[in-house]
Amino acid sequence: MKTRNARIGLVLFAIYLLLYGGFVLLNAFSPETMEMTPLAGVNLAILFGFGLIAVAFIEALIYGWLCKEPADDEASGEPPAGGQG
Numbered sequence: 001m002k003t004r005n006a007r008i009g010l011v012l013f014a015i016y017l018l019l020y021g022g023f024v025l026l027n028a029f030s031p032e033t034m035e036m037t038p039l040a041g042v043n044l045a046i047l048f049g050f051g052l053i054a055v056a057f058i059e060a061l062i063y064g065w066l067c068k069e070p071a072d073d074e075a076s077g078e079p080p081a082g083g084q085g
Helices: 002-029 044-066
Strands: none
Touching: 002 044
């Protein structure tokens, strides 16, 4: 289970790393692009930054959902592991 959780975490990290790397490279090599104001006078750098924050939050929710513990034994109808019940 821990290996599976680690793999999920690494995949989500790689996705975020690609997005963040794109943000940094765009800022470094095309700053004029980041100065564009596509929405309500807010420049692309601010929108992209808030988008990165939103993606991090969504990925945290996805990770928590995918890595949650299985339901308790009582909820699944199975007898307790100690043999009492």
